[in-house]
Amino acid sequence: MSDRQRPLRSAQWFGTADKNGFMYRSWMKNQGIPDHEFQGKPIIGICNTWSELTPCNAHFRKLAEHVKQGVLEAGGYPVEFPVFSNGESNLRPTAMFTRNLASMDVEEAIRGNPIDAVVLLVGCDKTTPALLMGAASCDIPTIVVTGGPMLNGKHKGKDIGSGTVVWKLSEQVKAGEISLHDFMAAEAGMSRSAGTCNTMGTASTMACMAESLGTSLPHNAAIPAVDSRRYVLAHLSGNRIVEMVNEDLRLSKILTKEAFDNAIRTNAAIGGSTNAVIHLKAIAGRIGVDLTLDDWSRVGRGTPTVVDLQPSGRFLMEEFYYAGGLPAVLRRLGEADRLPFKDALTVNGKTLWENVKDAPLYNDEVIRPLDNPLTADGGICVVRGNLAPNGAVLKPSAATAELMQHRGRAVVFEDFDDYKARINDPDLDVEANDILVMKHCGPRGYHGMAEVGNMGLPPKILAQGITDMVRISDARMSGTAYGTVVLHVAPEAAAGGPLAAVRNGDWIELDCDSGRLHLEISDEELAARLAENDPTAASTLIASQGGYRQLYIERVLQADEGCDFDFLVGCRGSDVPRHSH
Structure with a gap:
């Protein structure tokens, strides 16, 4: 046609x-607007998450202008509209709490308005999955434009990574290694420009996921926010979205199961955030692709992490882009026959392999050869057992290798408040080989599943020179964080999961090689402990909330299901009843 x-x-x-x-x-x-703009031109929506309260996305007004230039040049007409901007840095209790809300805003804005295609302006952690989820539920031609990472942080003449340096310096303060003054001195130098975190945190990870899924133009993930090439990419994306309307190149033709396999493999190669597990599941659910934790084991495990970036490695996103960016990683995977589906279609109408097969690679330190990886097996580790029947995850590239097979005594915190109240107590009964366990921080228990899973270590342990312990919770952790941390335990404690039954002094075994997470008590004892829980507690909690919070608790799915709302799963298309004035 x-x-x-x-x-x-x-x-x-x-x-x-x-x-x-x-x-x-x-x-x-x-x-x-003159009359001729309505005469058969594609109307292109620009879905903008600009907000001064979302500093990662605060430069998006200028970014949108470059998209508009590209749309006009290609013969379309751009219309910009705002959607809920869920920025991780300021929003409490966590931007994850409003990810689904933002996706509903996006979905209904797209479906209810006169647009033929949409450009998604994304950046901060949850804006990328939220906008892709909403767009996937409508299935019109869609292209992603990311705002880009900020410049390298600087402190005492050295590069510092946003987010990651906070965790490191905070632990050093608690251990008495640096003063509070030294800690505060790094604050201004960490965030020197517009853009998202400059580490391989969740924002950079999800930008890489969008590119490896085929929903953005090549190099979208890594161009620094203040680099002029970021605006060129925005302009070219405006050009391309008009062509996509003419080709009827909708999201369902891009977001296939094969595309998700490519993204999972990519996440392992870049040392990506564990948050990608939840977000990719949610996006897949909206477009109708069956994605499970088993896919992460099937596709990701055995893949070397070759990108040497903080928090797993040394460098930052500037160096990643200058080294060749994500196309160079994908080329390296493809040449080793490690890219699962080279023929997966992307938004520029070419296959993923066509886009990257000749990509330049400038630095073997930043993007390593596969035979000299940062981590030999960087695929997200999925563990199951009587403590996590529906699974939990761990990021190998950020973990201590010696702790990935570990047996230890549980030191239990009933919730995050309990953790904060007791972790610094010099009388806390804890030893270096113990396992820190925190409950009631999952989707329902700590509404939105806040990034508190990477519990800071007790000062008495840090004083011994110990920098890592096994930690287990039903929470998430920031993609900028690190450590041997078992996350997303499902079902969560607040939903009656076995995590609720763990007591101080219980022995727990973690074995990442065999994918095992086991609480060393009998099945009968586990059942008896869970039976002691008050069955009315959850319903009482829900009834006391009201508003969006109550909706969230009632309808959110568990971590292994993507934490979407149960009533949002599935593609509803773009049809809308016509209204007669």
Whole structure:
């Protein structure tokens, strides 16, 4: 079908000569839009998560202008609209709490408005999955433009990574290694420019996921936010989205099971955040792809981590881009026959392999050869057992190798408040080989599943020179964090999961090689402990909340299911009942 033959979705609003068409066009014309802009041109929505309260995305007004230039140049007409901006740095209790809310905003804004395609302006951690989830539920032509990472942080003449340096310096303060003054002195130098975290945190990980899924142009993930090439990419994305309308290249043609396999393999190679496990599951659920934790084991395990970036390695996102960025990683995987589906389609109309097979690679230290990896097996480790029947995850590239097979005594915190109240107590009964366990920090228990899973170690342990312990919880952790941390235990404690039954002094075995997480008590004892829990506690908790919080607790799925709302799973398409004025 040629461009002229294919009816535009926006024509349902602007393409008629009746009363409704009159009104839709007339109201839009109060912005100074001439009549010819409504004559068969694709209307391109620019979905903008700009907000001064989301500092990662605070430069998006300028980014949007470059997208608009590209749309106009290609013969489309751009219309920018705001959506909920869930920034991780300021939003309490966590931006994950509002990820699904933002996705609902995006979905209904796309479906209810006269647009033929959409450009998603994303950056901060949860804005990327939220916007992709909402767009996937509508399935119109879609392209992702990321805001890019900030410049390298600087402190005492050295590069420091956003997020990662906070965890490191905070532990050094608690251990008495540096003063509080030294800690505060790093604050201004950590965030020197517009953009997202400059480590391989969740924002950079999800930017890489968007690119490896095929939903963005090559190099979208790594160009620094203040690099002029970021604006060139935005312009070219505006060009391309108009062509995608003419080709009817919808998200469902890009987001296939094969694309998700490519993303899982990529996540292992880059040392990506564990948060990607939850977000990819949620995105897949919206487009109708069956993605499970088993896919992470099937595709990811055995893949070397070759990107030497903090928090797993040494460098930052600037060096990653200058070394060749994600196309260089994908080329390296493909040449070793480690890219699962080279023929997966991407938004520029080419296959993933066509986009990267000739990609330049400038630095073997930053993007290592596969035979000299940062971590030999960097795939997300999925563990199961009587403590996590539905699974839990661990990031090998950020863990201590010696602790990935470990047996220790449980030191239990009932919730995050209990942890904060007791962790610094010099009388805390804890030894270096123990396992820290924190409950009630999952999707329902700590609404939104906050990034508190990487519990800071007790000062009495840090004073011994110990920098890592096994930690287990139903929480998440920041992608900028590190350590041997077992996360996303499912079902969570607040949903009656076995984690709720762990007591101080219990012995726990972690074996990442065999994928095992085992609480060393009998099945009968476990059942008896769980039976002691008050069955009315959960319903009482829900009834006391009200508002969005109550909706969240009632309808959120568990971590292994992507933490989406149960009623949002699935693709509902872009059709909307016509309204007659």
